[in-house]
Amino acid sequence: xxxxxxxxxxxxxxxxxxxxxxxxxxxxxxxxxxxxxxxxxxxxxxxxxxxxxxxxxxxxxxxxxxxxxxxxxxxxxxxxxxxxxxxxxxxxxxxxxxxxxxxxxxxxxxxxxxxxxxxxxxxxxxxxxxxxxxxxxxxxxxxxxxxxxxxxxxxxxxxxxxxxxxxxxxxxxxxxxxxxxxxxxxxxxxxxxxxxxxxxxxxxxxxxxxxxxxxxxxxxxxxxxxxxxxxxxxxxxxxxxxxxxxxxxxxxxxxxxxxxxxxxxxxxxxxxxxxxxxxxxxxxxxxxxxxxxxxxxx
Numbered sequence: 001x002x003x004x005x006x007x008x009x010x011x012x013x014x015x016x017x018x019x020x021x022x023x024x025x026x027x028x029x030x031x032x033x034x035x036x037x038x039x040x041x042x043x044x045x046x047x048x049x050x051x052x053x054x055x056x057x058x059x060x061x062x063x064x065x066x067x068x069x070x071x072x073x074x075x076x077x078x079x080x081x082x083x084x085x086x087x088x089x090x091x092x093x094x095x096x097x098x099x100x101x102x103x104x105x106x107x108x109x110x111x112x113x114x115x116x117x118x119x120x121x122x123x124x125x126x127x128x129x130x131x132x133x134x135x136x137x138x139x140x141x142x143x144x145x146x147x148x149x150x151x152x153x154x155x156x157x158x159x160x161x162x163x164x165x166x167x168x169x170x171x172x173x174x175x176x177x178x179x180x181x182x183x184x185x186x187x188x189x190x191x192x193x194x195x196x197x198x199x200x201x202x203x204x205x206x207x208x209x210x211x212x213x214x215x216x217x218x219x220x221x222x223x224x225x226x227x228x229x230x231x232x233x234x235x236x237x238x239x240x241x242x243x244x245x246x247x248x249x250x251x252x253x254x255x256x257x258x259x260x261x262x263x264x265x266x267x268x269x270x271x272x273x274x275x276x277x278x279x280x281x282x283x284x285x286x287x288x289x290x291x292x293x294x295x296x297x298x
Contacts, residue, residue, distance in 0.1 A: 004273065004298045007230060007281025008049035008057045009291050015041060026111050029072055030063035035084045046092035052288040053295030056101035056141060059085040065109045066127055082134045104139035106131055106156040108146055113174035113249045115148040115183035124155035132159040145170040146206050149183030150193045157197045170203035173211050175249035176239045176256035179218055182249045188218050201226040206283045208236030208257060209268040213275060220276035228279025229272050233265050233286050234258060262293035269294055
């Protein structure tokens, strides 16, 4: 398993666990607040992941989007906050004296998991282009992550087609439904829909670990590109009867989720590798201890 790339885990929920104020991701600016209030803590989280064995860390720019910042009248700080997140990631890598890659995020522009809240195509391309232009030349990997529908992914990917960084695409299956995006689109159909756009790897993130296992098995059948996943430390009891769209996939997820520890997460990650995954990390509520365990077993 020596060719496995291991990433980092959660930043926002990890900051919160360390006693830092992290406001609501549905009504406020989530972990972006810490870029001005607690930058040293962000750097410390990055360093702890590197120490745990991460081959790459992702800068804390997930919540640095215009719509989110405008919730608290900070839209004009998008460039400064993105640059700050890059600087903190670079400082952590430098201080670690380790050969670690830096990833930047092209996240949902509005509340995550809500395919019904995405903006129109032109607006999304304009905003993703702005973020992509700040990341260009500063990060080794750009992850279009937690994508909830085909259109969102198309817009994010279209802005990094000529990037000098690696470009990864990561879907979310938030909720309790196997192989379905929050939009109701099937993940296999979604991968096929964007196959003419450059994406150097296909991933699945921010959902139950066992749902990622299922999704990777399906994706492995349709692509020869690197695949991978980074889950929440939970197992989901899937709802196979109700395929109707929901406006609250996150509550569906939580009501069907059972928390798992580092050992059980690593067990599931081994299944991902058996399904062809070569990129493994953690998402919300994972901690450096989860990455350390992944490093041990992989």
